Amino acid sequence: MYQYDQYDQAMVDARVEEFRDQARRRLEGKLTEDQFKPLRLMNGLYLQLHAYMLRVAIPYGTLNSRQMTALGDIADKYDRGYGHFTTRQNIQYNWIKLEDAADILADLAKVEMHAIQTSGNCIRNISSDHFAGATFDELVDPRPYAELLRQWSSFHPEFTYLPRKFKICVIASERDRAAMRLHDIGIQIVKNEAGEIGARFFVGGGMGRTPMIAPMIRNFVPLDQLITYAEACLRVYNRYGRRDNKYKARIKILVHELGKEEYTRQVEEEFAHMLDIGVEPPREELARIAEHFADPTFEYGPKTVDRSDPDFALWVDRNTHRHKHDSYVSAVISLKPVGGIPGDATGEQMRLMAQLAKRYSFDEIRIMHTQNVVLPHVQIVNLPALWSELDAAGLGAPNMDTIEDMIACPGLDYCALANARSIPLAQRISEAFDASGKTEKLGELKLKISGCINACGHHHAGHIGILGVDKKGVENYQLSLGGSEAEDVSLAKITGPGFTEDGVIEAVEKVTDVYLARKEGEERFLDTYRRIGMEPFKEALYG
Amino acid sequence: MDNPLGTSPDEVQFRFREDEVADHATVTVDSCCDQTNATAVRIEPGDDARVLLPFLDRLALVEVNFPGFADGRGYSAARILREAGYTGELRAVGDVLIDQLSHMRRCGFDAFAPDKPLDEEDAARAFATWGNVYQRADDTSGGRRKTIAELRHD
Numbered sequence: 001m002y003q004y005d006q007y008d009q010a011m012v013d014a015r016v017e018e019f020r021d022q023a024r025r026r027l028e029g030k031l032t033e034d035q036f037k038p039l040r041l042m043n044g045l046y047l048q049l050h051a052y053m054l055r056v057a058i059p060y061g062t063l064n065s066r067q068m069t070a071l072g073d074i075a076d077k078y079d080r081g082y083g084h085f086t087t088r089q090n091i092q093y094n095w096i097k098l099e100d101a102a103d104i105l106a107d108l109a110k111v112e113m114h115a116i117q118t119s120g121n122c123i124r125n126i127s128s129d130h131f132a133g134a135t136f137d138e139l140v141d142p143r144p145y146a147e148l149l150r151q152w153s154s155f156h157p158e159f160t161y162l163p164r165k166f167k168i169c170v171i172a173s174e175r176d177r178a179a180m181r182l183h184d185i186g187i188q189i190v191k192n193e194a195g196e197i198g199a200r201f202f203v204g205g206g207m208g209r210t211p212m213i214a215p216m217i218r219n220f221v222p223l224d225q226l227i228t229y230a231e232a233c234l235r236v237y238n239r240y241g242r243r244d245n246k247y248k249a250r251i252k253i254l255v256h257e258l259g260k261e262e263y264t265r266q267v268e269e270e271f272a273h274m275l276d277i278g279v280e281p282p283r284e285e286l287a288r289i290a291e292h293f294a295d296p297t298f299e300y301g302p303k304t305v306d307r308s309d310p311d312f313a314l315w316v317d318r319n320t321h322r323h324k325h326d327s328y329v330s331a332v333i334s335l336k337p338v339g340g341i342p343g344d345a346t347g348e349q350m351r352l353m354a355q356l357a358k359r360y361s362f363d364e365i366r367i368m369h370t371q372n373v374v375l376p377h378v379q380i381v382n383l384p385a386l387w388s389e390l391d392a393a394g395l396g397a398p399n400m401d402t403i404e405d406m407i408a409c410p411g412l413d414y415c416a417l418a419n420a421r422s423i424p425l426a427q428r429i430s431e432a433f434d435a436s437g438k439t440e441k442l443g444e445l446k447l448k449i450s451g452c453i454n455a456c457g458h459h460h461a462g463h464i465g466i467l468g469v470d471k472k473g474v475e476n477y478q479l480s481l482g483g484s485e486a487e488d489v490s491l492a493k494i495t496g497p498g499f500t501e502d503g504v505i506e507a508v509e510k511v512t513d514v515y516l517a518r519k520e521g522e523e524r525f526l527d528t529y530r531r532i533g534m535e536p537f538k539e540a541l542y543g
Numbered sequence: 544m545d546n547p548l549g550t551s552p553d554e555v556q557f558r559f560r561e562d563e564v565a566d567h568a569t570v571t572v573d574s575c576c577d578q579t580n581a582t583a584v585r586i587e588p589g590d591d592a593r594v595l596l597p598f599l600d601r602l603a604l605v606e607v608n609f610p611g612f613a614d615g616r617g618y619s620a621a622r623i624l625r626e627a628g629y630t631g632e633l634r635a636v637g638d639v640l641i642d643q644l645s646h647m648r649r650c651g652f653d654a655f656a657p658d659k660p661l662d663e664e665d666a667a668r669a670f671a672t673w674g675n676v677y678q679r680a681d682d683t684s685g686g687r688r689k690t691i692a693e694l695r696h697d
Contacts, residue, residue, distance in 0.1 A: 157649035161615025281692035
């Protein structure tokens with residue numbers, strides 16, 4: 001994976017010093033809170049309901065065991081012994097003291113990590129496929145391009161005060177495991193008819209209160225123009241994105257209001273101009289970065305494993321993903337134990353995952369946007385040993401992509417924006433489905449819960465989505481069906497009037513019963529919904 | 544000179560140019576396009592800097608106004624002017640604060656007239672924040688400064 005050189009390290013160190021100085025000026029009263037707020041946000045520091053929250057960047061979700069160990073140590077030293085992995089492949093600490101923030105950033109810098117641009121109206125952490133560099137179905141490893149974009153977007157002098165936050169995702173396979181088209185810019189690395197590798201640009205997607213699927217604006221950008229094209233997309237947005245209303249300030253609104261054709265025309269014009277000016281890094285830089293992502297030395301070994309333990313066999317079936325080398329798999333560590341808080345891990349668990357990565361996965365770890373952890377390169381022969389250690393530490397839940405593997409935002413338990421709680425609802429749903437034994441029958445079913453309209457829990461993209469709203473001071477939950485963040489991307493539709501907390505759990509039961517009764521062949525919940533439409537589900541809910 | 548629109552030379556706190564600060568009558572972007580003798584213009588956030596491109600030869604001062612520091616349109620305006628070859632003074636005016644100075648400088652601003660004077664020491668530190676830089680911008684044009692990627696492959 002990528003390692004900092006002296007330049008990268010100096011940039012991160014400079015940022016820590018800059019932030020220390022900003023905090024000092026804030027304390028001395030030289031900065032007002034209004035002036036300080038965007039600065040602390042650009043260093044990942046939010047003020048939540050009960051305390052400060054620090055969001056640490058995990059670029060394209062990749063980290064090594066030393067970094068994961070440091071994250072665990074920070075949880076113990078500065079938080080309450082745990083951290084929360086997020087849908088941006090980052091980690092958040094929810095109980096941070098402002099006076100500790102600069103020290104935490106310094107601890108992070110020691111292991112080549114930071115909290116730069118994890119919030120604020122700037123280009124955020126670049127996300128990617130959590131199986132990048134390991135999966136059987138990718139064209140190339142997308143991470144070198146993500147790293148090139150990371151460097152370009154870090155402290156970008158022109159794009160630090162954008163109309164609104166800006167999220168970029170890079171994938172390199174037809175399967176979309178990163179919600180690519182629900183990003184401000186989604187980049188798919190593709191091969192053209194001439195056999196050359198390039199970038200396909202989708203611009204103007206997003207969730208939030210106005211969910212939109214990004215349209216494709218360029219089929220193929222040559223790799224030595226990737227940064228230039230991104231810069232053109234951003235400049236048009238920086239100049240013309242709306243600034244009069246923060247709810248209409250994301251690029252999706254600009255693309256929608258201008259129309260895809262007009263936005264594209266403006267980008268192409270800017271792009272042609274920038275090609276003349278020359279903003280692309282030298283070509284050798286991409287080659288230098290790519291060397292960091294060379295495959296580890298895979299060894300041939302057994303391709304099958306003793307499956308006589310049914311619990312182990314179930315975990316293998318559910319939680320492993322096919323690797324490009326047939327003696328290996330990618331193993332998913334579920335952070336969704338039954339009744340647990342989705343995405344939470346204790347400091348101790350983080351250190352254990354770090355050790356296991358070192359022992360079994362060439363020192364590599366990935367964070368999934370579904371709030372789980374991946375050991376990308378596990379030799380098949382090592383799966384039983386890995387599983388028994390995970391299981392003993394409460395990390396062996398065999399539920400990837402099932403209804404128990406739900407995304408939930410922090411909700412009203414932490415977040416100042418939330419209207420309703422998400423976490424207790426997630427806990428109760430996983431308990432209910434585990435108890436009834438229906439999880440297995442339902443197969444792949446993506447349930448996503450947001451505690452407010454900002455949609456951090458991706459409810460628009462859930463096969464089943466739940467949105468918490470405030471109804472005259474009482475928490476109320478709207479149910480929606482038919483969303484997908486994958487290559488078959490779609491936005492979920494609301495079923496009808498909302499439910500109480502108990503009512504929405506019952507409603508989820510009902511819609512899954514409709515699916516089980518109407519399912520044909522190998523259909524997933526989503527497939528059945530798409531075939532039979534909303535009516536049968538409505539009938540069961542409100543009829 | 545009655546000059547209600549622009550800043551005066553006295554208000555310029557930081558300047559990275561050798562030439563004399565001239566006192567110009569500053570006009571709006573619209574007026575600048577109509578008045579063939581205007582030598583100083585003020586760009587507001589909603590203005591399109593590109594409409595000035597035909598007149599760059601006669602301009603000695605372009606002020607870019609930041610009514611609020613969080614509105615980043617002025618950064619693009621500055622780069623557009625520099626990319627088009629504008630060599631006159633490019634002055635950031637308005638809600639210009641310590642923590643925006645280094646990025647403004649990178650985008651081509653070479654004079655700063657903040658609404659409220661800034662602490663000199665804090666400003667000096669801010670201008671020197673980045674020993675090296677990742678991106679190409681105005682400060683890397685014409686070989687004045689190498690980006691990190693260029694230094695790596697020197």
